[in-house]
Amino acid sequence: MTNLTQFRKETSDWLEANCPASMRKPQSRDEGVYGGKKFTFPSDDAKLWFDLMVEKGWTAPQWAKEYGGAGLTSDEAKILNKEMERLGCRKPLIGHGLWMLGPALLEYGTEEQKREHLPKIARGEIRWCQGYSEPGSGSDLASLRCKAEDKGDHYLLNGQKSWTSDGDKADWIFCLVRTSDEGPKQEGITFLLFDMETPGITVRPVPLITGEAHFCDTFLDNVKVPKDQVVGEVGKGWSVAKALLVHERTMMADIEKNMPKPKYSVDDYAKNYLSIDENGRLQDGLIRDRLAQHMIRDEAIKLTQKRAFEEGMAGDFDMRVATIFKYIGTEEKTNKDTLITDILGMAGAGWDKENFSADEQTKTHEWMSNKALTIAGGSSEVQLNVISKRALGLPEI
Amino acid sequence: MPLALNEEQRMLRDTAHEFLQNNAPIDLMRQLRDGKDKKGYSEDLWQKMIEMGWPAVAIPEEFGGLGFGFIGAGAILHEAGKTLANSPFFNTVALGAAAIIHGGNPDQQQSLLPKIASGELTLALAHEESNHHRTHNIECQAIIDGDQLKINGNKKFVAEGSNADMLVVSLRTTEPTNGKNGITLLLVDPSTMGININEVNMIDSRNYAHIDFSDVNVPLKNVIGNIHDSKTLLDKILDHGRICLSAEMLGGAQAMLDKTVEYLKDREQFGRKIGAFQALQHRAANMFAELEIAKSAVINALSAIDENQDLAIPACNAKSLANDCYRLITDEAVQMHGGIGLTDEMDIGFYLKRCRISIQSLGDSGFLKDRFATLNGF
Numbered sequence: 107m108t109n110l111t112q113f114r115k116e117t118s119d120w121l122e123a124n125c126p127a128s129m130r131k132p133q134s135r136d137e138g139v140y141g142g143k144k145f146t147f148p149s150d151d152a153k154l155w156f157d158l159m160v161e162k163g164w165t166a167p168q169w170a171k172e173y174g175g176a177g178l179t180s181d182e183a184k185i186l187n188k189e190m191e192r193l194g195c196r197k198p199l200i201g202h203g204l205w206m207l208g209p210a211l212l213e214y215g216t217e218e219q220k221r222e223h224l225p226k227i228a229r230g231e232i233r234w235c236q237g238y239s240e241p242g243s244g245s246d247l248a249s250l251r252c253k254a255e256d257k258g259d260h261y262l263l264n265g266q267k268s269w270t271s272d273g274d275k276a277d278w279i280f281c282l283v284r285t286s287d288e289g290p291k292q293e294g295i296t297f298l299l300f301d302m303e304t305p306g307i308t309v310r311p312v313p314l315i316t317g318e319a320h321f322c323d324t325f326l327d328n329v330k331v332p333k334d335q336v337v338g339e340v341g342k343g344w345s346v347a348k349a350l351l352v353h354e355r356t357m358m359a360d361i362e363k364n365m366p367k368p369k370y371s372v373d374d375y376a377k378n379y380l381s382i383d384e385n386g387r388l389q390d391g392l393i394r395d396r397l398a399q400h401m402i403r404d405e406a407i408k409l410t411q412k413r414a415f416e417e418g419m420a421g422d423f424d425m426r427v428a429t430i431f432k433y434i435g436t437e438e439k440t441n442k443d444t445l446i447t448d449i450l451g452m453a454g455a456g457w458d459k460e461n462f463s464a465d466e467q468t469k470t471h472e473w474m475s476n477k478a479l480t481i482a483g484g485s486s487e488v489q490l491n492v493i494s495k496r497a498l499g500l501p502e503i
Numbered sequence: 504m505p506l507a508l509n510e511e512q513r514m515l516r517d518t519a520h521e522f523l524q525n526n527a528p529i530d531l532m533r534q535l536r537d538g539k540d541k542k543g544y545s546e547d548l549w550q551k552m553i554e555m556g557w558p559a560v561a562i563p564e565e566f567g568g569l570g571f572g573f574i575g576a577g578a579i580l581h582e583a584g585k586t587l588a589n590s591p592f593f594n595t596v597a598l599g600a601a602a603i604i605h606g607g608n609p610d611q612q613q614s615l616l617p618k619i620a621s622g623e624l625t626l627a628l629a630h631e632e633s634n635h636h637r638t639h640n641i642e643c644q645a646i647i648d649g650d651q652l653k654i655n656g657n658k659k660f661v662a663e664g665s666n667a668d669m670l671v672v673s674l675r676t677t678e679p680t681n682g683k684n685g686i687t688l689l690l691v692d693p694s695t696m697g698i699n700i701n702e703v704n705m706i707d708s709r710n711y712a713h714i715d716f717s718d719v720n721v722p723l724k725n726v727i728g729n730i731h732d733s734k735t736l737l738d739k740i741l742d743h744g745r746i747c748l749s750a751e752m753l754g755g756a757q758a759m760l761d762k763t764v765e766y767l768k769d770r771e772q773f774g775r776k777i778g779a780f781q782a783l784q785h786r787a788a789n790m791f792a793e794l795e796i797a798k799s800a801v802i803n804a805l806s807a808i809d810e811n812q813d814l815a816i817p818a819c820n821a822k823s824l825a826n827d828c829y830r831l832i833t834d835e836a837v838q839m840h841g842g843i844g845l846t847d848e849m850d851i852g853f854y855l856k857r858c859r860i861s862i863q864s865l866g867d868s869g870f871l872k873d874r875f876a877t878l879n880g881f
Binding site: 382 | 505506507508509775776780784785788789792796797799802803819820823824869872873876879881
């Protein structure tokens with residue numbers, strides 16, 4: 107215990123002494139440090155903070171030193187995390203490599219693969235993207251058809267991947283491909299790694315309704331991938347992908363934590379943007395009702411998360427309840443975004459930067475971008491399937 | 504505030520579940536209804552509940568109670584809601600005891616709370632005066648006449664109105680002036696001269712009455728709380744009622760969800776179990792999610808009572824969600840059962856009817872959201 111106390115003290119002292127002041131403020135969407143060959147740091151402080159943390163191995167604190175980490179125990183890593191949170195330190199490095207591929211390689215990779223890829227991830231030298239979805243395989247991901255032909259010492263890839271996030275900025279991709287059409291559709295899938303510079307790859311950014319283009323279409327045309335770049339067993343890529351999904355959720359939660367706290371609550375917007383009658387009530391009775399309804403539900407969802415935790419501690423938790431969170435949380439979130447833009451009126455529908463405040467622009471942007479919440483990571487409809495099977499035990503369709 | 508039951512509370516919940524499933528199944532409700540029972544509850548069941556010490560659960564230990572708090576009372580009501588087990592428990596404990604605990608003077612507490620705890624005294628709250636729940640526009644009037652209050656006016660839809668041993672009556676004693684709101688709560692013996700009690704048959708087969716007061720004299724010492732200034736106390740009592748009623752409602756919602764899911768797994772049409780149809784699966788899954796978030800709001804509100812927190816917002820949260828979720832689930836229970844859901848034999852009707860009355864009692868969702876908005880300054 108004294109060792110941990112000492113570790114906490116040393117960690118906190120080091121962070122205090124080394125983390126630049128500007129790296130202790132919440133970061134906006136475009137200030138994340140993703141690393142990679144094509145990356146430009148958003149500021150000198152971000153670069154300085156990144157370099158210092160890489161040197162400590164604290165970009166991937168729990169990975170072994172030979173993999174570019176610091177070899178911390180889980181207790182030590184928790185302390186580091188807590189101290190960083192306490193001091194408001196930004197994550198020095200984020201992204202798919204660190205949070206998704208890394209943990210998957212640690213579990214399924216060969217020793218050679220770990221030594222080759224993990225240090226480059228931890229040092230931010232290589233930026234990774236994910237090649238899962240295809241034009242015909244979204245919610246039904248296991249139906250994917252991107253073909254990998256066995257050519258002796260390598261696979262020959264042909265097909266198309268969609269929703270490759272930052273595919274144009276990434277150096278390498280982890281990808282699900284079909285190596286067999288026999289048996290259940292989940293069983294012919296293989297998890298492959300390859301360099302985005304490999305001949306035959308074309309990446310095309312896809313502009314979204316927000317005006318941004320974070321996602322790309324990736325075309326694979328006779329792409330050669332050496333066989334030693336398979337992670338896990340051939341035909342067992344689905345298990346690797348499922349393990350990775352768990353890490354994706356952790357990643358989303360981590361990103362959320364680092365985002366700036368909203369400046370105004372929903373009712374602040376209503377009070378600031380809408381007319382109030384002589385009794386201090388919102389004149390628009392329908393908005394008033396929707397606002398009350400949203401606040402009541404939002405609170406109940408938060409309370410349900412707390413209740414699940416407390417019941418878990420007391421050994422009285424009904425596991426079936428865990429199936430509702432993604433569905434009910436994202437549905438309420440998108441409802442909230444719609445409500446806020448309705449409250450802002452035309453100020454919540456502006457496109458230019460001159461006539462609308464930064465906050466108004468953000469809210470308009472969130473209304474559009476958060477529509478992805480009820481789709482990505484298992485759409486609401488898929489979640490309802492999960493609830494009806496796992497929580498209610500209803501039969502297969 | 505705790506959101507999980509502790510070990511003693513879990514034991515109470517499990518005991519209540521077993522006892523009520525065995526001793527107060529929905530068939531008991533059916534028998535009472537078919538027998539046109541005036542009380543609307545089984546005296547035998549109530550006596551057993553008393554033997555188990557239930558009226559004492561939420562009474563402080565210094566007054567002969569068991570000190571389980573309202574989380575304990577809520578756990579019992581939740582289980583009672585599952586089988587629609589009726590008894591004087593809700594009105595006596597959630598409304599009556601709350602009035603005495605928070606408004607009673609030391610003499611009233613000493614004399615009344617031990618009697619509530621031992622089951623000797625049942626109470627009802629005579630408050631409503633119209634078809635809709637209203638909190639403060641009280642017209643039933645009382646004027647001071649020496650050491651007496653003289654009451655004139657009418658109360659409507661008083662739950663347990665012709666059963667209860669004593670009534671807690673909300674009255675207008677002055678117009679709002681000098682910073683006082685003019686509301687007074689009074690403990691009234693229903694056998695007092697000038698009181699006329701008329702039973703009203705309602706769809707849930709429980710006991711309700713319209714009560715008329717004509718020059719009814721009640722000693723001033725029966726005032727509970729501050730004379731001419733009990734608006735806050737009244738709100739607090741009503742919030743206790745809203746929160747505890749929500750616990751009962753969610754028990755009913757749980758029973759209806761379980762019954763409906765069972766039916767979806769059993770009934771076959773078009774060559775398969777109807778529970779294999781996604782149109783029904785998604786609706787059932789949504790019912791489950793709605794029920795779970797409502798449960799959290801209700802336990803939070805029960806916990807707020809026990810932790811002596813402000814109850815206004817937690818009560819609005821709990822009952823508006825309980826209202827909406829109980830209605831959703833009972834409506835869907837009928838629809839998913841199809842025609843058979845409309846037969847009296849299926850029991851669903853009992854819940855549908857009880858749900859309707861529960862929603863109207865102590866505030867529907869429109870009322871509660873309006874209050875929530877006002878409390879939050881919009």
